[in-house]
Amino acid sequence: MRTRDKQVNIRMTKKEYQQIKKKADRVKLNMSAYIIKSACDKRITIIDDFRNFHTQLTKIGNNLNQLTILCHQGKTTSPNLEEVRKSLNDIYEAVVTVLKKYH
Structure with missing residues (x-):
């Protein structure tokens, strides 16, 4: 009903x-x-750019998975995560900006 x-x-x-x-x-x-x-x-x-956030987060997740696999295989022992950190920081700042806009 x-x-x-x-x-x-x-x-x-x-x-x-x-x-x-x-x-x-x-x-x-x-x-x-x-x-x-x-x-x-x-x-x-x-959120107008949600797809952009999602795409960026997906790419970062894929990169982290690839690095994890390489570490487990012993092909790398200390990956450089600076680019990942910068990307996550950029996304964080964008999310904060959006939240300030709507709240």
């Missing part, structure tokens, strides 16, 4: 519709879910 059994019809301009649709698409929600979350005072945070 559906838990949402009430229907509300609203009217809006084409521009308003497009704005809401665009916001809902950005957070990967359908319009109903987006409007309900917005109206019920649930915070909706959009």
Whole structure:
């Protein structure tokens, strides 16, 4: 049985519709879910560069896995992690900037 059994019809301009649709698409929600979350005072945070964060973290994770394998194989004993540290620091600073923007 559906838990949402009430229907509300609203009217809006084409521009308003497009704005809401665009916001809902950005957070990967359908319009109903987006409007309900917005109206019920649930915070909706959009992080424009999330894919960039994810890509960078994935690359760092892959690099760390490769270094771990090389260490276990005895092919290296003291890997230089300076580039990884710098990348993680850059990501950390970007996350802090985003959080300050939304809070």
